[in-house]
Amino acid sequence: MQPSGEASRRIAKLAAHLRPPNLQMEEKWWLRRSDCRAKGGAPGFKVAILGAAGGIGQPLAMLMKMNPLVSVLHLYDVVNSPGVTADLSHMDTGAVVRGFLGQPQLESALTGMDLVIIPAGVPRKPGMTRDDLFKINAGIVRTLCEGVAKCCPNAVVNLISNPVNSTVPIAAEVFKKAGTYNPKKLLGVTTLDVARANTFVAEVLGIDPRDVNVPVVGGHAGVTILPLLSQVNPPSSFTPEEIAYLTDRIQNGGTEVVEAKAGTGSATLSMAYAAAKFADACLRGLRGDAGIVECSYVASQVTELPFFATKVRIGRQGIDEFLPLGPLNEFERAGLEKAKKELAESIQKGVSFINK
Numbered sequence: 001m002q003p004s005g006e007a008s009r010r011i012a013k014l015a016a017h018l019r020p021p022n023l024q025m026e027e028k029w030w031l032r033r034s035d036c037r038a039k040g041g042a043p044g045f046k047v048a049i050l051g052a053a054g055g056i057g058q059p060l061a062m063l064m065k066m067n068p069l070v071s072v073l074h075l076y077d078v079v080n081s082p083g084v085t086a087d088l089s090h091m092d093t094g095a096v097v098r099g100f101l102g103q104p105q106l107e108s109a110l111t112g113m114d115l116v117i118i119p120a121g122v123p124r125k126p127g128m129t130r131d132d133l134f135k136i137n138a139g140i141v142r143t144l145c146e147g148v149a150k151c152c153p154n155a156v157v158n159l160i161s162n163p164v165n166s167t168v169p170i171a172a173e174v175f176k177k178a179g180t181y182n183p184k185k186l187l188g189v190t191t192l193d194v195a196r197a198n199t200f201v202a203e204v205l206g207i208d209p210r211d212v213n214v215p216v217v218g219g220h221a222g223v224t225i226l227p228l229l230s231q232v233n234p235p236s237s238f239t240p241e242e243i244a245y246l247t248d249r250i251q252n253g254g255t256e257v258v259e260a261k262a263g264t265g266s267a268t269l270s271m272a273y274a275a276a277k278f279a280d281a282c283l284r285g286l287r288g289d290a291g292i293v294e295c296s297y298v299a300s301q302v303t304e305l306p307f308f309a310t311k312v313r314i315g316r317q318g319i320d321e322f323l324p325l326g327p328l329n330e331f332e333r334a335g336l337e338k339a340k341k342e343l344a345e346s347i348q349k350g351v352s353f354i355n356k
């Protein structure tokens with residue numbers, strides 16, 4: 001059946017609204033379509049993902065599009081963000097998705113955001129350490145954080161880009177220089193270490209990983225990843241062999257994936273899952289939910305180091321409370337000393353990068 005005159009006029013108008021008539025019009029097309037869709041948006045938080053077209057960025061964007069706490073989702077990348085945005089915008093969930101491409105659109109991507117998640121940067125290949133990524137990723141994180149300081153200085157930042165042990169201090173220095181630093185709102189994402197620890201411990205205990213909670217403290221690289229197996233919930237005991245196996249597997253979980261991917265990247269899907277879980281915890285904290293406790297690499301006074309990953313309680317203003325390390329056994333105390341030595345160097349490297 002042919003549509004009526006009025007119906008075909010409405011279809012033509014809608015088609016003109018949604019389709020870029022030519023390449024030069026593409027930017028305006030995105031803006032127009034966003035305006036149109038924003039009218040139906042649900043109340044909630046505004047979230048930006050920087051590096052949204054990458055291996056982590058894409059599945060993370062999908063998971064955040066599915067999060068009912070998100071009303072507006074800004075997807076920024078230096079490549080391919082229009083395609084990812086168009087794709088996700090067809091999901092019939094509440095969040096309005098807008099795409100932003102390249103440095104000239106960074107400020108628009110960030111303005112008004114409540115939470116900024118940063119997975120931008122290069123991943124490891126076999127044989128590399130996370131620190132080998134510093135050369136490229138340090139500059140990327142600096143530029144993006146300068147944008148955050150300018151356009152959404154009150155946003156909570158979830159930093160994923162490696163080496164996290166150095167990129168979080170870099171972000172802190174950028175914010176200090178801009179006069180916007182709020183240590184309660186800068187959180188390095190170490191949730192994947194906890195997810196791995198829960199999974200591997202559950203395998204050893206023969207129980208469901210959803211019933212396991214392993215605190216993982218320190219940082220996010222090799223020996224700085226310190227699982228506290230003496231504090232596993234539910235309370236469990238392990239043989240010395242199990243402790244050696246679990247500690248090694250948790251500390252090298254990232255390398256296990258890098259090697260299995262054989263040069264095509266590092267953990268993306270499990271990381272997107274972990275980042276979405278952590279972002280959801282941050283949003284629930286910002287909403288005012290009680291009892292939101294997560295491990296995260298943050299500015300901290302729990303040890304003598306200026307940054308350290310421990311359990312933190314997240315509330316309306318970001319981090320409400322830094323939970324203490326708790327009692328450590330001898331094996332963990334030795335691990336802590338090793339972790340602190342490497343962390344101190346990584347922190348200093350990040351700080352010097354901004355203040356050189």
Ligand SMILES: NC(=O)c1ccc[n+]([C@@H]2O[C@H](COP(=O)([O-])OP(=O)(O)OC[C@H]3O[C@@H](n4cnc5c(N)ncnc54)[C@H](O)[C@@H]3O)[C@@H](O)[C@H]2O)c1
Nearest residue numbers: 051053054055056077078119120121122123160161162271
């Ligand atoms: N914290 C963690 O637990 C954890 C876990 C896994 C990966 N990572 C790290 O996350 C980062 C991203 O990993 P990936 O697998 O998604 O990499 P990827 O290469 O697949 O994606 C990175 C994305 O960042 C974009 N990008 C590069 N420069 C940018 C800039 N200046 N502004 C905005 N976007 C930019 C790229 O275009 C790309 O789309 C890596 O540094 C990786 O080591 C961290």
Ligand SMILES: O=C(O)C[C@H](O)C(=O)O
Nearest residue numbers: 124162253254255266267
């Ligand atoms: O191992 C990597 O390089 C990526 C990430 O930090 C991870 O732990 O999987």
